[in-house]
Amino acid sequence: MRVSMDLELQDIPGQLLLALKPISDFKGNLISVVHHHEKKTPRGTIPVQVQFEIKSDHLEDLVADLEERGVRVVSMDEKRFLEHGAVILIGHIVHTDIQDTIDQIDNTGYAEVVDLNLSMPKINMPSSASLKIDAVSKKELQAVIDLLKYIAKEKDLLVIEPVESQLRLME
C-alpha cells in the first residue's frame, strides 16, 4: 500500500538518513521525499514529508522503529487501494448467491467490491452486472479477476474483463 507520512526531524546533521533508513530496512519503496528545511517548526524541528509503498504488515514496526530513533511521526495517511478495475458479469448472478461472490472477493484482504450495478430483465432470464473492484496493486487486481473467473466458472457465469493492453496500461 501507499503511505504518506509527515515527520519531524531534529535540526542536526544526519537526521534525514536516520529517518529514511528504516523505510528501506522494512523493504519500503520510496516515492518522494520533501525536506522543508526553511520551515522550521516552533519546536525547532524540521518537517519532512515522505511517500512510499510498503507491505501493510510492516507499517506498525516501521513507526515504532522511527519513534525509537527519535523521529517524530506527526501524521500518517494510508491509501490502501491504488488500482481500480471494472468487470461485467452475465448469468444467474443473484441465484448463484451474489453475497458469496462478493464475500469471496472481499475476504481476500487485498481487494474489495466497491460498486455493483445489476440489471435483471425478466425472471429466469440471465442477469447482467457491472462490478467495480478496488485492489491494493496491479498484481492483486489481476489476481482477484482470476479468482472471479474461477468463481464464475463454478457458478456458470460469464466474466468480461478489460482488454490486456488496458490492464497493462494500469501498470
Place this chain on the structure above:
Amino acid sequence: MKTIRASLIGFGAVGQGVAKVLLAKKDYLQSIGIDLRVVAIADSRTAVIDSEGVDLAAVLASKKKKGVVGSEKISGTEIIRTVDHELVIETTPTNIDDGGVGLTNMLAAFEKGMDVVTSNKGPLALKYGELIETANRSGSKLKFEATVGGAMPVINLACDTLAGNKILSMEGIFNGTCNYILSRMVEEHASYEQMLAEAQELGIAEADPIYDVEGIDTASKLVIVANVIFGMNASYRDVTVTGITRITPEALLLANRDGYAIKLIGEVNDGKINVAPKLVPLDNPLAVGGTLNVFSVQTDISGPITITGRGAGSIETASAILSDIISLYKK
C-alpha cells in the same frame, strides 16, 4: 516480362473476386513486369483449362449464368498434379476439422515445387509447421495474407513493414460478423438473437453462424498470426475460446455507462492465445463499430501500432491475394 502460369482453385466469392481483380489489374501487373496467365480454374464440380490463358470474363459470366466454371470434370487437386504451372491460388472454403481439400491441394502443389497463395484458413490454423516445412523443402513459397483480416495488411505489417521491431503482444477484432452483431445490440438495445437474425438477413452472418459467433473463426485467424509473428507452432485447438452468444443488451448498456464497449477480442500475450468478449474503453482505437476489423501490435521501438479496415468481402480478400502475388513475383 515474367510469365507466371497460375491455377485458381475454388471459385466461390473469393475466387470470383480474384478473377475480377486480375482482370482489372492486368495492365498494372504487366507494367511491373508480371504477366499472370490463369491456365486453369476449378470450382467444386467443374473446371476449365487453357494453357494459353483462360478467358476470365467468360468464366465469370458462365459461373453467374450456369453456376459452374466450365465443362471439364477434373478436380482442383488433379489440375495441380497434371497441368503445368507455377502458382496455385487456393481459395477453397475453410475446413477447420481436418484442413479438407485445401490442405490436400497445398501439399500437392509443394510436391511439384509450386508456389501457393491462399485465403484458406483451415490448413494454416491446423498444420502451420508442417506446411511451412514442406514448402521450404521443395523450394516453394506460401503466402497467406488473405487468411487474416481481409484487406487489412496484418501479416505483411508485422513481418515486413515493421521489420526490426520486436512485436511484444497483439490484439484485435478479426470477425466482422461478431462486431456487427455486438455493435447493433448496443444501438438497438436488442437481444443477441434479434441482431443475429438481422445480420443473417443482410448476408453478414451465415445461415449456420456457429463458426463466427462461437469465436472459432477468430481463433483460426489469431493462431495463424501468432505462428507467423511469434514463431509459434500452435493449432487453433490451443486457443481458449469464448464466443458472444451469451452477451446480453443489459451487459452492453452497463459497460457503456462505465465508458466501455464489449468486443470479441483475440489476444496473444506471453505465448497465450485467447479469444473472448472483453471490455474496450470507448476511446480506445480497438473500439471500432459495424463490420470493421482492427489489429493492434505492441512493438519495442515504435510502441503501439493499430490498423483498421474491412475484414471480409470477396474483393477485399482478393486484394490481399493480389498483394501476395505481387510480393512473390515483383523483382
